[in-house]
Amino acid sequence: MNSSYLLRRIGYGLVLMLCVVILNFLLIRLAPGDPAMVIAGEMGGATEEMLESIREEYGLNKPVLTQLAIYVGNVARGDLGQSFFFDQPVASLIAQRVGPTILLVIVAQVLSIVIGVVLGVLAARKPNGLMSGFVSVFATIGYAVPVFWTGIMLIILFASILPIFPVEGMQSVRLRDAGPLAKALDIAHHLVLPAFTLAIIYLAQYARLSRASMLEVLGSDYIRTARAKGASQRSVLFKHALRNAALPILTVAGLQFGNLISGALLVETVFNWPGMGRLAFDSILRRDYPTIMGVLFFASAMVVVANLLTDLSYRLADPRLRGK
């Protein structure tokens, strides 16, 4: 891999981010509703003077293009602005929320890949067997069911009817002063339902994808050769076939990262998970422009970086691409 390729990809990423910033800014301004009135509404009403002073304070009385220029300049300097609602820097609000979102997304990603691939491989072993049928049905259902519905069903089953898992956020408030181990277990306990909810839809996709890839690879000559050499079924499946079938899975995993982030928005809202998704959702309802744009900017940056890393890892995994 040469450095000019890397620089070119980073350059594309930066241009994309600039477009994202401008598009986000303009799209949010298209939504009806005056943020000053929302702040006034939260305050219980306001006089015209108070509304004017709110608009002045947050620069809402300037022309839109001036506001855009100021915003882009601030973002270029690393300043995401001040939340209209909380009167706190957007960066600090995001910093408080990014950890829980990353934890949720990574756990969901790992769960979906590991379980999905295992199911897919098992299904590929006997394409017309029971497992293969189960995976196909499960994948179709998992892919078709809306993520918030799954979440609500899991809440009804495992938090209401069988109160095994909590649904109020990421940690139990009563265990705030507990030791690190108890806290970690507490978080893991809270993570089970949201992570599975988010994982199910992608798990189904990975299962289908790995089944299809494995079926294709298992028909190859070198697999027949491996079997002829007396390699065990386990060795054929996981050492020879899966390694080659993994390339499309790797690509999809990178592309899915953006979907996982958007899926997290719904899951965080359903499970009261204190991440960026819920912050974005609440901020949209409050017309808290700087916070919405800050969250979208940060999420977009995460997706761009994830795609870049996927692309690079793809080249690392497949020697044939390195010279291109």
Place this chain on the structure above:
Amino acid sequence: MKLIPRLLGAAAFAASAMSAAPVMAEGGTLVIVSNQTPRHMNGGVQSGIATAVPSTQIFASPLRYDENWEPQPYLAESWSVSDDGMSVTLNLVQDATFHDGQPITSEDVAFSIMTTKENHPFKSMFAPVESIDTPDAHTAVINLSQPHPALLLALSPALAPIMPKHIYGDGQDVKSHPRNTTDVVGSGPFMLEEFTPAEATILKKNPDFFIEGRPKLDEIIIRIVKDPSSMLIAMENGDADMYPFMAGSQEIRRLKEADHLEVTDEGYAAVGPLNWLAFNTANEKLSDVRVRRAIAYAIDRDFITKALHRGVSQPQRGPIIESSPYFTADIETYDTDLERANALMAEAGYGDGMELTIDYIPGPKEQQQSIAEYMKSQLKKIGIDVTVRAAPDFPTWAGRVGGHDFEMTMDVVFNWGDPVIGVHRTYLCSNIREGVIWSNTQQYCNEEVDSLLNAAAVEQDQEKRKALYAEFQQIIAQDVPIYYINATPYHTAYDKRLINPPKGIWGAMHPMDMIEWSE
């Protein structure tokens, strides 16, 4: 393959850790669930439930109120109103201190009231306050431009937090002061330990609270949970101990079934939350009072409260909450009469019918959207073809109604204790302000109403004041700028083991220094 048993073991351990009873220090913890997100903790520059609940724990105020609407000593151990009603003298307790150890003086009281007057959206609360004299460190004399009987109620914890001048008097804008969210210093029974926006507010006992032996609790945690189902599950499972401002009929009925919980509708008398149908009286069709009366006669208030709200809400007949001492029942109540409604429509020249739109606040579906949809079918009976206009979110609705771009709208407005604070704003001609939500958005103007409200605002004789408000309510009932439907059925669910739950006139927007666990 040893991974799965290990994971199961860890999960079992985690589950057992979760189910273990929390270790409580003496006094214990009260976990409150709320779906309201506070912008900050300073109720002196911010109205609303979200801020008022923590603010009344952190900041003390000159007075507090008992359940009979009687003022009680708080930071002011005594007070007196001059004979002409033009001044109020507050005598402060001697040894009260802020959370940072600084003594509370009359300078702080004067600073706080003037700051609140300047910055709080309820301008009428302290509008007549001209100046505050501080003859000594523990005496504050509030000088008024006119008698102001609502003043004593405005000195409640929810409306008049006493702020430390040595912190908020540094020249920064108090509305966006950094000490509204971090290192907040008040003199109330609890101190702010942690405020994580949109997640939780953690309050610790103030060991130097100026009322001896209080607070009883060690800690209050206000947990923000947006999803109503999660709030119910938290209450049912014992993860939370109190759920105030609960208004959904299903939620109320479900928590009433939990053996360990008590559910009450007490504690909202001063809040006075009214759910109503407002008419844009500047609209050509709705400017005719006969049309407004016809609509009022067509609506079945009892159907809404008994069927749509499953009996959990109380009917509301006038502009002042029925639990207020100023409410009068001697008004036209518009009991359903379709024949009369049709006659009024014909008389107004709309015998062939008309088209109208209705808006509603998105969110509290049962109190707003369901009623708007009911109106559509009900008003069809008198020839009105109603189009329900949904708004995707609050800003859109507020933009329409604040901008007078509506014909009829559902709305929820609070009385806030005294009519001067929460009622006058809806009816005064001078408060028709385009672009300002919860002003006189109906654009209703009646000089007689204005003069009655202005007279009631300065009348010191309680009986005469009641009579003035009674007359006001009768005129409003005749003019029908608004059709009153019900009091929002706020309820509080709480653990039965709690002693002294918040049932006073301000409910949870009142110091919780007397709440304690029975075991």
